[in-house]
Amino acid sequence: MKQKTQRNKRSWLSQLVKDVKRDKFLYLLLLPFVIWFIFFKYRPMWGLQIAFKDFSLFKGIAASDWIGLEHFKEFLGSQYFGRVFRNTIMISLYSILICFPAPIILAILINEVKHLRFKKAVQTLTNLPHFISIVVVASILTTFLSPSSGMVNIFLDKLGFDKIYFLTKPEYFRGIFTGMNLWKDTGYSSIVYITAIAGIDQTMYEAAKIDGANKWQQITRITIPGILPTIIIMLIMKIGNIMTVGYEAIILLYQPATYETADVISTYVYRSGLLDGRYDYATAVGLFNGIIALILVVSANTLSKRMTETSLW
Amino acid sequence: MSRGEKIFHIINYFILALIAAIALYPFIYVLSASLSSPDAILTGKVVLLPKNIRFDSYGVIFKDKSIWIAYGNTIFYTVVGTALCLFLTVCGAYALSKPRLRGRKIVTFFITITLWFDAGIIPFYLNLRDLGLLKHSRAAIIIAFACNAFNVILLRTFFETVPSELEEAARMDGANDLKTLTKVYLPLSKASLATVGLFYAIEKWNGYFWAMIIIRDENKIPLQVLLKKLIVENSMASDYAAALNFNASTSTETLTYATIIVSIIPILLVYPYIQKFFVKGVMIGAVKG
Numbered sequence A: 001m002k003q004k005t006q007r008n009k010r011s012w013l014s015q016l017v018k019d020v021k022r023d024k025f026l027y028l029l030l031l032p033f034v035i036w037f038i039f040f041k042y043r044p045m046w047g048l049q050i051a052f053k054d055f056s057l058f059k060g061i062a063a064s065d066w067i068g069l070e071h072f073k074e075f076l077g078s079q080y081f082g083r084v085f086r087n088t089i090m091i092s093l094y095s096i097l098i099c100f101p102a103p104i105i106l107a108i109l110i111n112e113v114k115h116l117r118f119k120k121a122v123q124t125l126t127n128l129p130h131f132i133s134i135v136v137v138a139s140i141l142t143t144f145l146s147p148s149s150g151m152v153n154i155f156l157d158k159l160g161f162d163k164i165y166f167l168t169k170p171e172y173f174r175g176i177f178t179g180m181n182l183w184k185d186t187g188y189s190s191i192v193y194i195t196a197i198a199g200i201d202q203t204m205y206e207a208a209k210i211d212g213a214n215k216w217q218q219i220t221r222i223t224i225p226g227i228l229p230t231i232i233i234m235l236i237m238k239i240g241n242i243m244t245v246g247y248e249a250i251i252l253l254y255q256p257a258t259y260e261t262a263d264v265i266s267t268y269v270y271r272s273g274l275l276d277g278r279y280d281y282a283t284a285v286g287l288f289n290g291i292i293a294l295i296l297v298v299s300a301n302t303l304s305k306r307m308t309e310t311s312l313w
Numbered sequence B: 001m002s003r004g005e006k007i008f009h010i011i012n013y014f015i016l017a018l019i020a021a022i023a024l025y026p027f028i029y030v031l032s033a034s035l036s037s038p039d040a041i042l043t044g045k046v047v048l049l050p051k052n053i054r055f056d057s058y059g060v061i062f063k064d065k066s067i068w069i070a071y072g073n074t075i076f077y078t079v080v081g082t083a084l085c086l087f088l089t090v091c092g093a094y095a096l097s098k099p100r101l102r103g104r105k106i107v108t109f110f111i112t113i114t115l116w117f118d119a120g121i122i123p124f125y126l127n128l129r130d131l132g133l134l135k136h137s138r139a140a141i142i143i144a145f146a147c148n149a150f151n152v153i154l155l156r157t158f159f160e161t162v163p164s165e166l167e168e169a170a171r172m173d174g175a176n177d178l179k180t181l182t183k184v185y186l187p188l189s190k191a192s193l194a195t196v197g198l199f200y201a202i203e204k205w206n207g208y209f210w211a212m213i214i215i216r217d218e219n220k221i222p223l224q225v226l227l228k229k230l231i232v233e234n235s236m237a238s239d240y241a242a243a244l245n246f247n248a249s250t251s252t253e254t255l256t257y258a259t260i261i262v263s264i265i266p267i268l269l270v271y272p273y274i275q276k277f278f279v280k281g282v283m284i285g286a287v288k289g
Helices: A002-022 A024-052 A070-077 A079-099 A101-111 A116-131 A134-145 A151-158 A170-198 A202-210 A215-240 A247-253 A256-262 A265-275 A279-308 B003-034 B038-042 B056-063 B065-096 B104-116 B121-130 B137-143 B149-161 B164-172 B177-188 B190-206 B209-214 B223-232 B252-288
Strands: none
Touching (some): A002 A024, A024 A070, A024 B065, A024 B104, A024 B177, A070 A079, A079 A215, A079 A256, A079 A265, A101 A170, A101 A215, A101 B003, A116 A170, A116 B003, A134 A151, A134 A170, A134 B223, A170 A256, A170 B003, A170 B252, A202 A215, A215 A279, A279 B121, B003 B252, B056 B252, B065 B104, B065 B137, B065 B149, B065 B177, B065 B190, B065 B223, B104 B149, B164 B177, B177 B190, B190 B252
16 A cells, blocks of 8 residues: 555656656746746735834844734724725725716617727727826826816806816815726726627527617617626626725825825825835735735625626636 | 617717717817917917917927937837736746646636735835845836736737647647747737737836836936926926026926827827727637636
């Protein structure tokens, strides 16, 4: 018995050596790739430990002293916690309510167009903003909303209204931010749904027409059910990402006057870490955010798997 | 077509035309404003077309060296960065597309994790610091962003659709492993490579955040960081004060608009030709879901 397992082990090992030798070229290709992921994706994860340490640049990551959950306690007890948590969720909710349905509607409307040229033109124009850098988009927005020379205020003024310095008013921030994202990404996000609609069996529409179904009935009874799996997958991703509102766009638009509604967890991490140099504390806040986000994605996925048998993995 | 359907189509065309117009309008306004007199902008005369056409703002910008330096830097980061990205992505995607490869599953698993969990900006920054890359900001911008799990999975999915008979046939003809990859697989996947390459290129052309954090030397900053400084931080007034010289044919506003146009022209020029590749990329990604 013992001999047999040993022999098995040996033959397994020799098979492994044989396989590796056969595929040495593939391993050679894999090598730089894996090294890159270790250095730039996994090495930072090792650095996450400073969330539990009193990090000193002088001592380095490994030699800094452990302090347990101090940073997490400080964040949860601080006045910022409520603000950034609320803003993160509010901005995500705005996005789910407004930016999520928009591309679905656009895709359905585009699908109904019969003229190929018109269809292509609409798609080309609505996809365009996605490819413009966020800095340019924010620049255009900032200039348009400028109180002295922005077109929005010039027209408000012409119409007899007071000029408003939009970007300094906390009550406008979420609306402006959501509107910007709506403009930038609706066209591009609709591609997925247009593809899904193209996959629907056309004979179903023929049959429905023979049965006397009008456009509205065709859309609500055939098109929408047909793309429901896609809608659900996209919604799962969206819900899973409730806690991840990116800092890149927000830091271009917010200012201390609007922090009250604009400051989200990731922008707070950026400020306290990179601007104030509190690396350990900011890492803890970021980790807190990352863990909740991961839990959300996994639960949304599990829920959808159970309810609709569609899932990401 | 019934009457109800006709009305539906008319309304539909109208709504879509309106949406397309909204998508396009900011660009038209910016272009028109950049060509108009400051006075026409401030009095709201510029709505769609330029008023009192002049090219003075572009003249001022073209004389400014910092824009050209930033332009050159952006082109450098985009070209070299995309080349390196494509190299690493092809290496990984090709190896991971072979079912016979031992360890394929575990490597794929660890690559996929990075899609869902990220260490965050501070550990990433400290990692660059520890690796000594902050002192070599150009290298840092190129190397630290040289791969992306999503694109690897995209390309791997494509490589998997290439029939394995082709690989066997190439081997029978005496092609070695490298030749099989470069003479069989890569030519077959031109469209997918273009898609992935364009994803990377746009990401590099448009990226600003890490360049803003990492690069301290003014002569190395890309266009987006310069734009942010000029417009978002509104430091343009002082930068151009000398050039402006209180002449009435340009103003901070017209200069801002002209700078925006100069920075997006390359994207606008290539966009119609590359659009279909992005649509393709989204579709592959969606199928994989």
